[in-house]
Amino acid sequence: MFSAKRGFASVKLNRCFSTRPISIYPRSRPHPLPRLLTSASRNPASNLRFSTVSQWNQQAAAAPLSYSEAAGEEIQEQVQSPEPPSEVKGGVQRKDGPITLFSELAERGLVSQPVVDTIVRDMGIKTMTQVQSLTIEELLKGRDILAQARTGTGKTLAFLIPVLQNIINNDPNLLDPRIGSKTASSTDIRAIIISPTRELAEQIAVETGKVTRGTGVKVMTAVGGTSKREGLMRMRRHGCHILVGTPGRLKDLLSDPYSDVRAPNLKALVLDEADRLLDQGFAPEIREIQQLLPRRQDVDRQTLLFSATVPREVLQIVRATAKPDFKFVQTVQEGEQATHERVPQRFVTCNGLENQMPALVELCLQELKKQDTDKPFKAIVYFNSTTEVALASAILQQLKPSRDVPPSDYTFPRSTYIVEIHAKLSQDRRTRAADGFRRAQSAIMLSSDVTARGMDFPNVTHVIQVGVPTNDDQYVHRIGRTARGDKNGEAWLLLPRIEARDFRYKLSQFPLEADHSLQTATVNMKEEAQLPEHVAGILRAVGERTAAIPAHMKADVYRALLGTHQQLQDKAGLIKSMNDLTRYAWGMAEPPGLSMGTVVKLGLRGIPGLNIGIDRDNPTDVRPGFGRDRSAGGYGRGGGGGGGGYGSRSGQGSFRGSSSRDGGGYPSSGGFGSSRSSGRFDSSTSERYGGAKRYSRGFDREDPRSSERSAQRDSGY
Numbered sequence: 001m002f003s004a005k006r007g008f009a010s011v012k013l014n015r016c017f018s019t020r021p022i023s024i025y026p027r028s029r030p031h032p033l034p035r036l037l038t039s040a041s042r043n044p045a046s047n048l049r050f051s052t053v054s055q056w057n058q059q060a061a062a063a064p065l066s067y068s069e070a071a072g073e074e075i076q077e078q079v080q081s082p083e084p085p086s087e088v089k090g091g092v093q094r095k096d097g098p099i100t101l102f103s104e105l106a107e108r109g110l111v112s113q114p115v116v117d118t119i120v121r122d123m124g125i126k127t128m129t130q131v132q133s134l135t136i137e138e139l140l141k142g143r144d145i146l147a148q149a150r151t152g153t154g155k156t157l158a159f160l161i162p163v164l165q166n167i168i169n170n171d172p173n174l175l176d177p178r179i180g181s182k183t184a185s186s187t188d189i190r191a192i193i194i195s196p197t198r199e200l201a202e203q204i205a206v207e208t209g210k211v212t213r214g215t216g217v218k219v220m221t222a223v224g225g226t227s228k229r230e231g232l233m234r235m236r237r238h239g240c241h242i243l244v245g246t247p248g249r250l251k252d253l254l255s256d257p258y259s260d261v262r263a264p265n266l267k268a269l270v271l272d273e274a275d276r277l278l279d280q281g282f283a284p285e286i287r288e289i290q291q292l293l294p295r296r297q298d299v300d301r302q303t304l305l306f307s308a309t310v311p312r313e314v315l316q317i318v319r320a321t322a323k324p325d326f327k328f329v330q331t332v333q334e335g336e337q338a339t340h341e342r343v344p345q346r347f348v349t350c351n352g353l354e355n356q357m358p359a360l361v362e363l364c365l366q367e368l369k370k371q372d373t374d375k376p377f378k379a380i381v382y383f384n385s386t387t388e389v390a391l392a393s394a395i396l397q398q399l400k401p402s403r404d405v406p407p408s409d410y411t412f413p414r415s416t417y418i419v420e421i422h423a424k425l426s427q428d429r430r431t432r433a434a435d436g437f438r439r440a441q442s443a444i445m446l447s448s449d450v451t452a453r454g455m456d457f458p459n460v461t462h463v464i465q466v467g468v469p470t471n472d473d474q475y476v477h478r479i480g481r482t483a484r485g486d487k488n489g490e491a492w493l494l495l496p497r498i499e500a501r502d503f504r505y506k507l508s509q510f511p512l513e514a515d516h517s518l519q520t521a522t523v524n525m526k527e528e529a530q531l532p533e534h535v536a537g538i539l540r541a542v543g544e545r546t547a548a549i550p551a552h553m554k555a556d557v558y559r560a561l562l563g564t565h566q567q568l569q570d571k572a573g574l575i576k577s578m579n580d581l582t583r584y585a586w587g588m589a590e591p592p593g594l595s596m597g598t599v600v601k602l603g604l605r606g607i608p609g610l611n612i613g614i615d616r617d618n619p620t621d622v623r624p625g626f627g628r629d630r631s632a633g634g635y636g637r638g639g640g641g642g643g644g645g646y647g648s649r650s651g652q653g654s655f656r657g658s659s660s661r662d663g664g665g666y667p668s669s670g671g672f673g674s675s676r677s678s679g680r681f682d683s684s685t686s687e688r689y690g691g692a693k694r695y696s697r698g699f700d701r702e703d704p705r706s707s708e709r710s711a712q713r714d715s716g717y
C-alpha cells in the first residue's frame with residue numbers, strides 16, 4: 001500500500017478485500033420521456049456542453065442536432081463554459097459566474113475552509129480545470145451528474161470535493177478529526193466510490209486520503225487480492241465514511257451478513273470510469289451492489305459518473321435511471337476524440353510481427369538517448385495480452401546491463417527501471433510494480449490494460465502501443481496516461497502490416513501520423529541483407545535475449561495472439577505471419593501445437609500452416625519435438641535446428657536471411673518447411689492429428705470484455 005514515506009497520503013488507508021455488481025438506479029422520472037429538443041446557447045468561446053433533463057422540456061427549438069437527439073431521444077442544452085484564464089489572471093472573480101478558483105468555494109461558503117486549505121495549501125492546486133468548474137458546484141447541490149472530460153483533467157478531485165463536503169454538511173461534526181474518528185463506523189458508510197481496477201481504487205483512496213486530511217472523515221479501500229478478514233478488522237476498528245473499492249469486493253462485503261459493512265445513510269455513489277463499469281463485464285455486479293444499498297425512495301443519495309469516454313448506450317442507461325435533475329456535462333466536443341492536442345500520435349508499420357520487438361527496442365533506445373535530467377524517458381508499453389507483456393518484459397529485462405550483459409549501444413542504462421504489470425500477477429506484485437513505476441524517474445513499464453484507465457503515473461513521456469487496441473475508447477484511455485495535467489507526452493503505435501486494415505477501421509478518426517524512423521521495423525527477416533551496424537546490433541541483441549526465453553512462454557504468446565487477432569478476416573495471412581514470428585523471431589523449428597478444439601473455436605479449420613494435434617496443455621501428448629524440453633533447447637544461438645531468432649550471428653553489420661539450406665546466420669531456419677516438418681503444416685495432415693478436446697488456454701487478451709472479466713474472477717479485479 002502507499003505510505004507517506006513514499007510520498008503519498010499520510011492518512012493511513014486500509015485495503016480490504018473482493019466481489020458482485022446495474023439497472024443502475026431506480027427509475028425516477030416519467031417514462032417514456034417526451035422527445036425533447038435541443039437549444040443552443042453556446043458561448044462562442046466555449047466548446048462545452050451541459051445538459052439537464054429538467055430543462056429539456058423547456059427547450060423548444062432549433063439548433064443543430066445534439067448527440068442525444070441524433071440518437072432519437074432527449075435533448076441537451078448547450079451552456080456557457082467558464083473562461084478561467086482571463087478571469088483568474090486578473091485575480092478578479094465574478095461573484096455570480098462559474099467558479100474557477102478553489103479558494104472561492106470557501107469564500108462563497110460552499111466548501112469548508114479546512115478542506116479548501118488542504119487543496120490550495122497542501123496540494124498546491126489553485127485553479128480549477130474545466131470539468132471541475134462545471135461539476136463541483138452542481139454536485140454540491142446533490143444532483144446526479146455524468147461527466148465526460150479528457151484524461152488527466154482532474155476528474156477525481158471533481159467528484160471527491162463535493163462528496164466530502166456533502167458528507168460534512170450532513171454531519172458537521174465530521175470536520176473535527178477527534179469527533180469524526182470517534183463516531184466512525186463500518187455500519188454507517190456515507191459514500192462508496194467504485195473503480196474497475198484495483199490499482200485505480202488504491203490511487204483514488206490515496207487521493208481521498210489527501211483531501212480528507214485534517215477532517216474526521218475516514219477512508220477505507222476494498223479491493224480483491226487482499227485479505228478480506230484483515231480488511232474487515234481494520235474497518236470495524238477504525239470505522240469508515242468513504243469506501244473505495246472494486247465491484248467484486250464491494251459486493252462481497254455488502255452482501256455478507258456477518259461483515260458489518262453497511263450503508264444505511266449513503267449520500268453518494270460514485271462510478272469512476274463509468275462506461276467501463278456499466279458495460280457487460282461489470283454491469284451485473286454494479287446492479288447487485290445497488291440492490292444492496294438503501295432504496296433511493298427511502299434514502300436520498302446522488303450518483304456521480306465520470307469518464308473520458310461516454311458511449312451513447314451509457315448515456316442512455318444513465319438517463320433512464322437518474323434523478324430528474326440529472327446533468328450530462330461534456331467537456332469534449334461532440335464528434336471530437338478525447339485525446340489531448342498535446343499528444344503527437346505516430347504509427348509505425350512493421351513488416352511482420354517479428355519486427356515489433358526490435359522496433360520497440362529501437363524506439364526505447366532512441367528515446368533514452370534523447371533523455372536528460374529534466375525530462376527522463378518514462379514509458380508505458382501496452383500489449384493486448386498478458387503473455388505478450390510477460391515475454392516483452394523477459395526480453396527487455398535482459399537488455400539491462402548485468403554481470404552477464406556488459407553495457408553496450410544495445411543495452412538500456414542501468415538506471416532505467418523496467419517492470420511488468422498485468423492481471424495475472426499477484427496483487428502484491430501489481431501494487432509494487434505500480435508504486436515502483438510511480439516513483440521511478442526513467443522507466444519502462446510493460447503493461448496490459450490494467451493500467452489503461454485512470455492511473456495517474458507522474459511524468460509519463462511516452463505511451464507505446466504494440467498492436468491495435470480493442471477499440472477506440474481503449475486507445476483514448478491508454479494514451480491518456482501521458483500528457484496529464486499540464487505535462488507533455490507522445491504516443492506511438494507499432495503495428496504489423498496484417499493489422500493495417502483493422503487499424504484503419506478502428507482508429508481512423510485519430511490524428512495518427514506515419515513514422516518511418518525505426519529501421520528495424522522494415523527489415524525483411526526472410527531475406528539476406530546488408531544492414532547498418534546499429535540495426536544489425538539491435539536485431540542481434542533482441543535475438544540473443546529471445547533465445548533465452550523458455551519455449552512454453554512463446555507458445556503461450558502464440559496462442560494469445562491467435563485469440564487477440566480473431567477478428568482478422570485474412571486467416572491464412574494471419575497464420576503465415578504468426579509462423580514467420582515463431583520462425584524468424586523465436587527461432588522455432590515449427591509453430592506451437594494447437595488442439596483441434598482450439599482450431600475450430602478460432603475459426604481456423606482448414607487454414608494451412610497450423611500445427612494441429614499437439615497441445616502442450618495436453619499431458620498425454622508426448623510426441624517428440626514438442627513441449628518445453630525440446631523447444632527450450634531449440635531456440636537460440638545457432639543450434640542446428642533451433643535458429644537463434646533475430647540476427648544472432650549477424651555481426652559486422654551483415655545480416656543474412658534465413659535459408660533452410662544453410663541453417664545458420666540470421667535467422668536460422670530450424671527445419672521450417674524441411675521434410676521433417678512438411679506435412680504438419682497443411683490442413684489435411686493437421687486433421688489427422690485432430691481430436692484434442694481441450695480448449696487451449698492462452699487467449700488472454702485483457703480487453704474490456706473478456707480478460708477483465710476473467711481477471712475479475714481470478715483476482716477480484
Ligand SMILES: Nc1ncnc2c1ncn2[C@@H]1O[C@H](COP(=O)(O)OP(=O)(O)OP(=O)(O)O)[C@@H](O)[C@H]1O
Pocket residue numbers: 125126127128129132149150151152153154155156157307308453454455456480481484485
Ligand atoms: N485543478 C487542477 N490543477 C492542476 N492539477 C490538477 C487539478 N486537478 C487535479 N490535478 C492533478 O491532475 C492529475 C490528473 O488528475 P486525475 O487523475 O483526477 O485525472 P482524470 O481526469 O481522472 O484522468 P483519467 O481520465 O485518466 O482518469 C492528478 O495528478 C491531479 O492531482
